[in-house]
Amino acid sequence: ATGAHRLGREWALDKTQEPDGATYDGVGPVKDLDDGAAWLDRFTDAAGGRLVVAGGSYIGIEMAEAALRRGFKVTLVTRSRVMSSFDPDMSDRIVEGLRRGGVEVVENAAVTGLGTSEGRVRSVGTDSGSFACDLLVLALGIRPATGFLDGNVLERGPSGGLRPDPRGVVAPGVWAAGDCCEVRHRMLDDWAYLPLGTHANKLGRAVGENLGGGHLEFDGALGTAITRFVEDGVHLEIACTGLNTALAEETGLEVVSLVTEGTTASGYMPEAEPIAIKVLAEKGTRRLLGVQVVGGRGAGKRIDAVAACLWGEMTVDDLAWMDLSYAPPFATAWEVVSLAARRLAERL
Amino acid sequence: ATGAHRLGREWALDKTQEPDGATYDGVGPVKDLDDGAAWLDRFTDAAGGRLVVAGGSYIGIEMAEAALRRGFKVTLVTRSRVMSSFDPDMSDRIVEGLRRGGVEVVENAAVTGLGTSEGRVRSVGTDSGSFACDLLVLALGIRPATGFLDGNVLERGPSGGLRPDPRGVVAPGVWAAGDCCEVRHRMLDDWAYLPLGTHANKLGRAVGENLGGGHLEFDGALGTAITRFVEDGVHLEIACTGLNTALAEETGLEVVSLVTEGTTASGYMPEAEPIAIKVLAEKGTRRLLGVQVVGGRGAGKRIDAVAACLWGEMTVDDLAWMDLSYAPPFATAWEVVSLAARRLAERL
Numbered sequence: 001a002t003g004a005h006r007l008g009r010e011w012a013l014d015k016t017q018e019p020d021g022a023t024y025d026g027v028g029p030v031k032d033l034d035d036g037a038a039w040l041d042r043f044t045d046a047a048g049g050r051l052v053v054a055g056g057s058y059i060g061i062e063m064a065e066a067a068l069r070r071g072f073k074v075t076l077v078t079r080s081r082v083m084s085s086f087d088p089d090m091s092d093r094i095v096e097g098l099r100r101g102g103v104e105v106v107e108n109a110a111v112t113g114l115g116t117s118e119g120r121v122r123s124v125g126t127d128s129g130s131f132a133c134d135l136l137v138l139a140l141g142i143r144p145a146t147g148f149l150d151g152n153v154l155e156r157g158p159s160g161g162l163r164p165d166p167r168g169v170v171a172p173g174v175w176a177a178g179d180c181c182e183v184r185h186r187m188l189d190d191w192a193y194l195p196l197g198t199h200a201n202k203l204g205r206a207v208g209e210n211l212g213g214g215h216l217e218f219d220g221a222l223g224t225a226i227t228r229f230v231e232d233g234v235h236l237e238i239a240c241t242g243l244n245t246a247l248a249e250e251t252g253l254e255v256v257s258l259v260t261e262g263t264t265a266s267g268y269m270p271e272a273e274p275i276a277i278k279v280l281a282e283k284g285t286r287r288l289l290g291v292q293v294v295g296g297r298g299a300g301k302r303i304d305a306v307a308a309c310l311w312g313e314m315t316v317d318d319l320a321w322m323d324l325s326y327a328p329p330f331a332t333a334w335e336v337v338s339l340a341a342r343r344l345a346e347r348l
Numbered sequence: 349a350t351g352a353h354r355l356g357r358e359w360a361l362d363k364t365q366e367p368d369g370a371t372y373d374g375v376g377p378v379k380d381l382d383d384g385a386a387w388l389d390r391f392t393d394a395a396g397g398r399l400v401v402a403g404g405s406y407i408g409i410e411m412a413e414a415a416l417r418r419g420f421k422v423t424l425v426t427r428s429r430v431m432s433s434f435d436p437d438m439s440d441r442i443v444e445g446l447r448r449g450g451v452e453v454v455e456n457a458a459v460t461g462l463g464t465s466e467g468r469v470r471s472v473g474t475d476s477g478s479f480a481c482d483l484l485v486l487a488l489g490i491r492p493a494t495g496f497l498d499g500n501v502l503e504r505g506p507s508g509g510l511r512p513d514p515r516g517v518v519a520p521g522v523w524a525a526g527d528c529c530e531v532r533h534r535m536l537d538d539w540a541y542l543p544l545g546t547h548a549n550k551l552g553r554a555v556g557e558n559l560g561g562g563h564l565e566f567d568g569a570l571g572t573a574i575t576r577f578v579e580d581g582v583h584l585e586i587a588c589t590g591l592n593t594a595l596a597e598e599t600g601l602e603v604v605s606l607v608t609e610g611t612t613a614s615g616y617m618p619e620a621e622p623i624a625i626k627v628l629a630e631k632g633t634r635r636l637l638g639v640q641v642v643g644g645r646g647a648g649k650r651i652d653a654v655a656a657c658l659w660g661e662m663t664v665d666d667l668a669w670m671d672l673s674y675a676p677p678f679a680t681a682w683e684v685v686s687l688a689a690r691r692l693a694e695r696l
Contacts, residue, residue: 058675186671197681198674219669226673239673298649304672304683305652311670312660321567322659323534324652325574325587326546327406333545335652 025120027136030059039063039137043070046134050075052124054111055139056082058227061094061238063137064103068231074103075131077124079110083238085225086292087245089259090278093294097229097236106131111140142195144180157182159193166217168207175211177203184220187242187289187310188251194221223290224307226300235273237300241307242290245280254283258344262336264298266328275299277340281316286348288316291337298330302337316345373468375484378407387411387485391418394482398423400472402459403487404430406575409442409586411485412451416579422451423479425472427458431586433573434640435593437607438626441642445577445584454479459488490543492528505530507541514565516555523559525551532568535590535637535658536599542569571638572655574648583621585648589655590638593628602631606692610684612646614676623647625688629664634696636664639685646678650685664693 026046028038043066051067053060056078067074076082076098082105083091095105106128115123115130123132144161154170155163161182168175178200185192199221206216226239248255257280265271273296280289291306293299309319320342324335332339374394376386391414399415401408404426415422424430424446430453431439443453454476463471463478471480492509502518503511509530516523526548533540547569554564574587596603605628613619621644628637639654641647657667668690672683680687 196674198671198683201681202669220671222671224671224673226675226678228675228677241671241673301646301649301673301678302652304650304685305656307672308653308656308660308662308667308670311666312657312662314656314660318659319656321550322656323546323568323570323572323589324655325572325589325649326544327574327576329576330574330649333549335546337652 023119024114024116026134027114027121027138029138029140030063031142039066042135043067043072047071049073049134050132051135051137052077052131052133053137053139054078054124055137055141056080056084056105056107057139057141058083058225060137060139061098061227061229063139064098065101065229065231067135067137068102072135075106075133076103077106077109077111077126077128077131079108081107085223085244086238086240086294087257087278090276090292090294093276094229094236094238097234097294101229101231101234101236142179144193144195146180157191157193161191161193163191164203164207166206166219167210167215168203168218169210175207177207183218186220186222188247192221192223194223196221196225198224222307222310224303226303228300235297236294237297238294239300239303240290240292241303242288242310243280244290244292248280248282248289253289255280255289256283256344256348257281258340258347260336260340260343262339263332264296264302264336265330266332269328271298271329273297273299275302275336277302277337279316279319279340279344281344281348283348286315286317286345288314288319288341291340293337305337316341316348320345371467372462372464374482375462375469375486377486377488378411379490387414390483391415391420395419397421397482398480399483399485400425400479400481401485401487402426402472403485403489404428404432404453404455405487405489406431406573407487408485409446409575409577411487412446413449413577413579415483415485416450420483423454423481424451425454425457425459425474425476425479427456429455433571433592434586434588434642435605435626438624438640438642441624442577442584442586445582445642449577449579449582449584490527492541492543494528505539505541509539509541511539512551512555514554514567515558515563516551516566517558523555525555531566534568534570536595540569540571542571544569544573546572570655570658572651574651576648583645584642585645586642587648587651588638588640589651590636590658591628592638592640596628596630596637601637603628603637604631604692604696605629606688606695608684608688608691610687611680612644612650612684613678614680617676619646619677621645621647623650623684625650625685627664627667627688627692629692629696631696634663634665634693636662636667636689639688641685653685664689664696668693 051072053076109126109128113125162176164170170176179195182191203218206218209216224241229236259278263272275295278292399420401424429439457474457476461473510524512518512524518524527543530539551566554566557564572589577584607626611620623643626640
């Protein structure tokens with residue numbers, strides 16, 4: 001029998017909530033070690049087949065890469081843009097890299113249902129068409145598992161995440177850290193849901209220290225993130241920190257931005273890889289608001305120097321004239337991140 | 349005829365000043381494009397022979413690498429330590445890497461003379477013994493070529509370098525930029541001779557803009573530098589920023605420091621390379637003073653995040669808790685530079 005099943009976002013986010021109670025072979029999320037083991041088994045069973053990834057963010061891209069490496073024909077569908085936390089002109093560069101690596105990318109395609117046969121997924125329906133598949137990865141996002149607190153007095157944000165103070169306290173005698181929490185976003189000066197291992201690790205350490213009678217405070221986050229896509233001659237590093245244009249404008253900031261293309265090493269070195277850097281600054285104050293990077297090997301970790309600038313509330317001029325490291329295998333004489341800041345500074 | 353010739357540092361620094369007026373085949377400095385071309389010819393003529401590098405800093409290490417790659421047996425002699433701008437516990441790690449790559453390293457060996465025969469260098473004498481060689485690289489340092497200003501009223505520092513203001517002005521109507529200049533060292537709040545392309549490039553740009561009626565200022569340097577040594581399975585990246593222990597103590601600062609060993613990526617990733625990071629901070633204020641890095645691929649450019657912290661006069665706690673980027677191929681969950689800062693912070 002062939003079935004067509006409507007999917008809700010709820011279903012995708014929690015693997016225990018298939019709407020009709022059924023489980024289909026070949027489909028699942030990527031949330032824990034059991035999921036990982038299940039995916040390794042599925043990769044073996046369906047080797048050489050078609051795999052669709054639903055979701056265009058970090059986990060989606062990483063699963064696309066993993067499947068390509070195992071010989072699958074991979075389609076990535078996403079309801080908005082790939083890496084929608086990046087500005088469109090930067091996420092377009094990511095899409096271009098994915099396509100060069102062999103991924104079929106379909107944007108603006110929200111998953112609406114499954115086609116199944118004999119208990120197995122056969123296709124995935126979207127509002128932009130249907131895609132045949134042997135396997136379907138659900139990488140549609142993450143939400144705090146705080147439902148057990150419903151009706152409780154503990155304050156939670158719109159994400160459902162708890163809001164611990166810098167020491168990790170959510171209420172007298174109650175401590176929290178990790179993906180169940182929102183964190184203070186230093187650039188927004190507001191709460192944000194940023195479920196990353198770095199913040200979990202830092203707040204967890206603070207909680208442990210404080211429970212033991214010490215005093216440590218978690219100073220908040222900047223929205224720094226990094227990933228990569230490496231396949232078939234393509235090496236794409238993707239990183240960001242701070243605010244993107246949409247977020248900055250939502251908070252009422254007047255944003256000026258510029259994309260600069262350069263190289264990760266002096267042009268005559270074999271290490272030189274292309275890199276595109278988008279720098280965002282506030283008009284008037286010249287304060288750096290955020291940076292997005294898409295480029296080859298060595299591009300991604302450059303975001304850390306920018307993160308340090310944001311942490312210190314520095315301006316685009318600081319980043320432009322800063323004494324960053326140069327030798328031909330590592331950078332151009334005017335380090336490309338500083339060059340990008342300088343070019344924006346000249347337009348502010 | 350075999351000759352033995354005493355060498356002075358002057359001789360080595362300026363290829364036009366051989367003390368006896370003679371020129372010997374197989375020996376020369378590395379200062380300009382003509383020198384580079386001469387070295388390529390010498391590499392071909394003496395292929396497979398013995399090469400001695402006199403000088404253990406950036407140029408010396410880079411020439412040792414270039415000669416190893418061309419099949420030479422390489423000895424590096426230096427009058428003090430290899431990379432003496434690093435603390436001894438860090439320069440020892442550099443020596444260990446050079447030796448693993450096949451370089452014979454002799455420290456505390458100042459060059460005292462040449463052994464020559466038939467117009468050609470045959471050995472180099474040092475106060476720690478004599479070393480047979482077919483080629484001798486002189487990489488003994490760099491000095492401003494400002495002798496033509498002797499007797500002039502223009503102020504120069506003890507290095508001989510000019511001291512332009514942030515716009516590049518050394519006297520009314522007189523501008524200067526490049527290796528003929530000292531620069532303001534932000535960590536010393538004093539002049540320093542740091543003849544690097546980055547500073548030359550920045551001050552040169554300021555001078556050009558200002559001569560054209562604009563207003564740009566060069567904001568000084570931090571002492572950031574980077575190099576690498578790659579040979580025979582060894583990939584060593586070397587970088588520093590700010591003050592080393594000796595410099596910091598000379599300026600009267602009370603320094604606390606710690607070396608932390610970690611990895612450049614999560615331990616289970618094939619990208620993980622060892623990295624050692626020495627962090628220096630001021631007791632009391634907890635202000636970051638400097639960082640030195642020695643490690644594998646991906647280690648060196650981490651110095652830029654630290655440089656940004658120094659630029660912004662941040663503390664060791666800022667670096668420890670900063671939101672730096674993490675994904676398994678790029679870092680450990682607590683980025684190793686931050687980890688090193690945190691471990692020092694716990695001891696301050």
